[in-house]
Amino acid sequence: MSLVKSDPNPGPAPAGTLTAGSVLSVLSIPLAIVALMVLGSFVSPSFLTARNLVNILNAYSAVGLAAIGSTFVAVCGGLADLSIPANVAMGALVALGAQTLVGPVAAALLGILVASLGGLVNGVLIGYVRINPIIVTLGSGFLLLGLSQLLVGGGIVYSEPSAFGSFVAGNLLGVPVAVWTFFVVALILHIVLSRTPFGRWNFAVGGNYEASAASAVPVRFTRAAAFVLTGLLSGMCGVLIALSIGQARPIIGAGYEFVAISAVVLGGTSLFGGRGSILRTVGGVIILALISNLIVLIGLPTPSTGLATGTIILLVVAVDAYLRRRTGAE
Amino acid sequence: MVQDVDHGIALQMSAISKSFPGVKALDGVNLTVRKGEVHAIVGENGAGKSTLMKILAGFYHPDRGSIEVMGTPIGVMNPREARDLGIGMIYQELNLVPDLTVAENISLGAMPRRGPFVDYRSLAANAKAVLKELDADIDVGTRVGNLSLSQQQLVEIAKVVSRNPSIVVFDEPTSSLGDKETRILFNVIKRMRESGIAILYISHRLQEVMEIGDRVTVLRDGSNIETRDVAGITPDEMVRLMVGRDLTEMFPKLDLSIGDPVLSVTSLGRAHQFEDITLDVRAGEIVGLAGLVGSGRTEVARAIFGLDPAESGEIRVRGKAVRIRSPREGVSAGIALVPEDRKREGIVPDLPVRENFTLPLIGRITRFFLILAGRERATVQAFADRLNLNPPRIERPMGTFSGGNQQKVVLGKWLLAKPEVLILDEPTRGVDVGAKADIHRIIGEFAESGGAVLMISSELSELLAVCDRIFVLHEGSMVAEIPRQSATEESVMRAATGQVYA
Numbered sequence: 017m018s019l020v021k022s023d024p025n026p027g028p029a030p031a032g033t034l035t036a037g038s039v040l041s042v043l044s045i046p047l048a049i050v051a052l053m054v055l056g057s058f059v060s061p062s063f064l065t066a067r068n069l070v071n072i073l074n075a076y077s078a079v080g081l082a083a084i085g086s087t088f089v090a091v092c093g094g095l096a097d098l099s100i101p102a103n104v105a106m107g108a109l110v111a112l113g114a115q116t117l118v119g120p121v122a123a124a125l126l127g128i129l130v131a132s133l134g135g136l137v138n139g140v141l142i143g144y145v146r147i148n149p150i151i152v153t154l155g156s157g158f159l160l161l162g163l164s165q166l167l168v169g170g171g172i173v174y175s176e177p178s179a180f181g182s183f184v185a186g187n188l189l190g191v192p193v194a195v196w197t198f199f200v201v202a203l204i205l206h207i208v209l210s211r212t213p214f215g216r217w218n219f220a221v222g223g224n225y226e227a228s229a230a231s232a233v234p235v236r237f238t239r240a241a242a243f244v245l246t247g248l249l250s251g252m253c254g255v256l257i258a259l260s261i262g263q264a265r266p267i268i269g270a271g272y273e274f275v276a277i278s279a280v281v282l283g284g285t286s287l288f289g290g291r292g293s294i295l296r297t298v299g300g301v302i303i304l305a306l307i308s309n310l311i312v313l314i315g316l317p318t319p320s321t322g323l324a325t326g327t328i329i330l331l332v333v334a335v336d337a338y339l340r341r342r343t344g345a346e
Numbered sequence: 347m348v349q350d351v352d353h354g355i356a357l358q359m360s361a362i363s364k365s366f367p368g369v370k371a372l373d374g375v376n377l378t379v380r381k382g383e384v385h386a387i388v389g390e391n392g393a394g395k396s397t398l399m400k401i402l403a404g405f406y407h408p409d410r411g412s413i414e415v416m417g418t419p420i421g422v423m424n425p426r427e428a429r430d431l432g433i434g435m436i437y438q439e440l441n442l443v444p445d446l447t448v449a450e451n452i453s454l455g456a457m458p459r460r461g462p463f464v465d466y467r468s469l470a471a472n473a474k475a476v477l478k479e480l481d482a483d484i485d486v487g488t489r490v491g492n493l494s495l496s497q498q499q500l501v502e503i504a505k506v507v508s509r510n511p512s513i514v515v516f517d518e519p520t521s522s523l524g525d526k527e528t529r530i531l532f533n534v535i536k537r538m539r540e541s542g543i544a545i546l547y548i549s550h551r552l553q554e555v556m557e558i559g560d561r562v563t564v565l566r567d568g569s570n571i572e573t574r575d576v577a578g579i580t581p582d583e584m585v586r587l588m589v590g591r592d593l594t595e596m597f598p599k600l601d602l603s604i605g606d607p608v609l610s611v612t613s614l615g616r617a618h619q620f621e622d623i624t625l626d627v628r629a630g631e632i633v634g635l636a637g638l639v640g641s642g643r644t645e646v647a648r649a650i651f652g653l654d655p656a657e658s659g660e661i662r663v664r665g666k667a668v669r670i671r672s673p674r675e676g677v678s679a680g681i682a683l684v685p686e687d688r689k690r691e692g693i694v695p696d697l698p699v700r701e702n703f704t705l706p707l708i709g710r711i712t713r714f715f716l717i718l719a720g721r722e723r724a725t726v727q728a729f730a731d732r733l734n735l736n737p738p739r740i741e742r743p744m745g746t747f748s749g750g751n752q753q754k755v756v757l758g759k760w761l762l763a764k765p766e767v768l769i770l771d772e773p774t775r776g777v778d779v780g781a782k783a784d785i786h787r788i789i790g791e792f793a794e795s796g797g798a799v800l801m802i803s804s805e806l807s808e809l810l811a812v813c814d815r816i817f818v819l820h821e822g823s824m825v826a827e828i829p830r831q832s833a834t835e836e837s838v839m840r841a842a843t844g845q846v847y848a
Binding site for chain 1: 653672673674676677683685690691692693694695696697701704705706708709712715716717719759
């Protein structure tokens with residue numbers, strides 16, 4: 017590309033102009049969700065019941081929190097957080113293990129705090145020391161997971177019965193508390209990402225780190241904060257699961273980092289930074305939940321979930337890359 | 347000096363023209379290079395030297411004109427074909443793989459093989475032979491990353507020479523070398539000349555041209571002005587040929603009343619970049635910072651703003667000493683910098699114009715942590731209109747605008763932050779004439795309102811037209827302060843090429 021362009025490319029559609037591409041990109045996620053639901057209603061009459069749909073969401077709400085954090089990480093150009101399973105495990109184990117010491121509410125908060133500290137370690141190393149995020153979170157993930165295994169010796173920690181525990185595991189106005197949590201957190205963080213200076217910094221840092229630094233954007237803080245936030249949300253994820261199922265093990269969040277990345281990518285957030293939205297990630301979480309439920313309803317063995325999800329992600333990314341190149345956005 | 351070699355024509359470039367959108371980079375340039383001569387090419391930045399060399403290397407295709415190499419007409423060629431034709435390029439930045447050995451780097455892309463495997467014995471033998479030819483004493487088994495810069499450059503030259511080139515272009519080869527290394531390089535170049543290779547030597551350092559060159563071609567504004575024997579020319583004449591032109595683009599100069607010093611810099615230094623820089627800019631004043639590429643002018647600007655902070659010295663804004671170690675501290679001290687590399691440090695291409703505009707001060711357009719979208723939009727739209735943003739669509743991604751309009755946004759972004767000192771590094775580079783006039787108007791308005799401007803430009807005519815005073819840097823030191831009355835292209839150029847010491 018030359019520095020001098022007297023005739024600017026049309027590029028991505030300007031706001032307020034409707035083009036086939038822009039309509040498609042806005043509607044593709046709702047369309048995919050509707051298509052999956054129609055498909056599901058053909059496969060099984062029990063699919064389109066409120067009960068089933070709530071259950072579907074309930075199963076993915078906790079990991080959805082980690083996906084929301086991963087959206088910040090991706091947008092600010094931090095690629096991905098591979099230490100999510102470790103922070104989920106820390107949150108879950110501390111939230112249950114500390115119950116007898118400080119009571120269930122404080123234990124839950126402590127779990128979230130410990131997971132946030134894991135995120136802080138990532139954040140400092142990635143944001144301030146400027147080490148590659150994949151390497152940092154791979155290392156911290158192994159380290160924290162190893163630490164959690166040392167703590168419980170490979171055993172299972174069980175929850176003490178408590179009013180708080182039953183509340184978290186139960187329903188509020190007919191909807192599981194986990195689902196409420198997911199949507200409330202998603203709404204708040206959607207506003208943070210789209211309407212606050214911190215959110216704006218994430219886009220700027222992911223879009224052009226050097227230019228952001230030269231524009232007095234706190235680039236190091238922004239990247240670090242995205243990882244602290246993901247640690248915190250992973251902790252919440254662990255606490256929710258542990259209290260819902262009444263027990264916690266170090267492998268409680270195994271594979272969640274990939275579920276989170278999948279939701280982010282399916283939603284259309286660029287893993288290379290600069291673009292993305294929480295609402296899109298929520299859409300990605302819902303699509304993943306529907307796919308896994310459909311697999312169960314069709315009667316395929318559960319491992320096919322990975323096969324189906326993987327295929328869909330590759331297809332989505334390939335089509336997206338093709339469309340982008342054709343419209344000249346890249 | 348004349349050796350017993352064939353003095354036929356190695357390269358003939360005739361009537362070469364090349365335009366980029368909005369800029370005519372080359373206009374009917376002729377260049378004839380003989381075998382076994384060192385042919386220097388000099389000219390101001392933007393005179394067309396790099397474009398001409400990129401055409402020779404096959405990176406650009408000329409719009410018009412013909413090229414003959416060793417008497418054979420050449421059609422459209424790509425870089426690989428140019429290389430196969432025997433055209434070798436040695437750039438300022440080296441193209442070596444630091445983790446491979448000297449021998450591997452020299453044969454990279456053309457490894458000798460035995461069956462499917464690399465034949466390491468002949469690899470080493472080839473490398474030794476080439477280095478011996480250049481009289482360079484480097485162990486071929488060393489990792490290139492462990493070599494000094496000068497040795498790496500010799501490896502780069504060996505890499506080019508190993509392909510038996512007939513023409514080798516050196517583009518500013520001494521810019522990162524010391525005196526001793528320059529000597530070594532010159533000896534190598536002399537050896538290459540003796541073996542009949544035609545050498546094109548591009549440099550800003552006229553003393554070097556006098557020393558190593560046989561003939562010199564002066565380029566100015568995309569045309570070749572003259573080709574002369576080096577023996578019959580002085581550096582002063584070269585400078586005159588390089589800059590001697592009528593000012594075709596007049597920049598309006600506002601006569602402003604100049605106030606108290608706003609920015610005062612004392613003995614600023616940063617290791618290996620610049621030392622003992624003292625300058626001041628007063629309210630309503632536009633001060634130029636001139637110097638050749640690599641003279642440290644960009645580094646000084648970045649240090650004052652905090653991008654690459656100074657290690658010694660003092661910065662005062664309106665008499666108050668300030669500590670600036672980051673752009674954030676620079677901004678709070680009232681300093682703004684429009685950086686040289688717009689693409690890398692000026693814009694976030696995917697974000698809309700509006701968000702690029704408010705990047706430095708978005709934290710101030712909020713209530714309860716939320717961005718006031720309406721106020722942001724209105725402020726930016728008003729500013730964009732004042733800057734003649736074209737098209738005036740602030741929601742379009744920054745990357746879709748022309749260079750000139752991107753530059754207006756970078757400038758506007760900082761004016762919105764209401765700085766006291768505005769530092770501009772090449773504010774009109776790669777910008778078309780219309781946008782250039784807009785940018786000069788904006789700078790003038792800022793000075794008129796009492797702001798202090800420090801401006802870097804490679805275009806001397808621009809500095810002379812706009813500035814009240816010009817500081818000149820040469821190799822990291824301040825060599826002259828020239829007031830407007832006595833500033834001419836020649837006086838500035840003489841100082842910048844190190845021929846005058848303050």
